[in-house]
Amino acid sequence: MKSIESIRNEAAEAGKRVRKEKAGVCFLLRDANDLEGMRIREIGTHEEWMDEHFRRLDTLFVDSSGFGRSGEGALTMEEFKAKLTQMVEEHGALYLGTTEMGQFQVHVGVWSALHPDGSLDTTPKRKTDEIVQKAIDKFISSFVKKWEKGQISPPDLGDCFYCQMKTIEGVPLGDAQGDMSHLISHLHLKAFKVPVTKLYIEMPVWEIVRLAC
Numbered sequence: 001m002k003s004i005e006s007i008r009n010e011a012a013e014a015g016k017r018v019r020k021e022k023a024g025v026c027f028l029l030r031d032a033n034d035l036e037g038m039r040i041r042e043i044g045t046h047e048e049w050m051d052e053h054f055r056r057l058d059t060l061f062v063d064s065s066g067f068g069r070s071g072e073g074a075l076t077m078e079e080f081k082a083k084l085t086q087m088v089e090e091h092g093a094l095y096l097g098t099t100e101m102g103q104f105q106v107h108v109g110v111w112s113a114l115h116p117d118g119s120l121d122t123t124p125k126r127k128t129d130e131i132v133q134k135a136i137d138k139f140i141s142s143f144v145k146k147w148e149k150g151q152i153s154p155p156d157l158g159d160c161f162y163c164q165m166k167t168i169e170g171v172p173l174g175d176a177q178g179d180m181s182h183l184i185s186h187l188h189l190k191a192f193k194v195p196v197t198k199l200y201i202e203m204p205v206w207e208i209v210r211l212a213c
Helices: 004-025 032-037 044-053 077-091 128-148 173-177 181-185 202-212
Strands: 027-029 056-063 094-101 105-112
Touching (some): 032 077
Antiparallel strands (some): 056 105, 094 105
């Protein structure tokens, strides 16, 4: 389990990484249709900047493991989406950002994306999916070259534990909650200021091969 100190340190680091993006780091939920492609990034202590410039409507405690059940302390993904649907219908466009990440639950800040005059905020939004896809392509290419040279071993219990976890339905946790943050942590993304690492996490690629076969 993550300690409180660890969670707070990670939040502080995340806040430093995204501070220049201002509101652009947050996922903009214009209406319920945007829930399908929802990608919420970790903003950590950057929530303080958001509070200064936008009206916080709520902070939601959400299950990120995919194993949570209705009626527990954390909202299930279905309950989370239902709550956001209700809020976007009531308040209009919303900004969403993960402020704290525990091992199995997260806190998601929800702010109104509207200015006092009712106009929608126009802070430039990053093309997160496009950036991550390019990084994945580069990662896979490098991985395959090492694989062909016999430098990659099959995954085992010493590999990334989180990458091996799935919901009861067999959906990877990141896909289940629409969260790219764990995937991003395995990639060298200059755009997100992720430290360079030469460690290859085998599980995601082996899982792709397994599904393809």
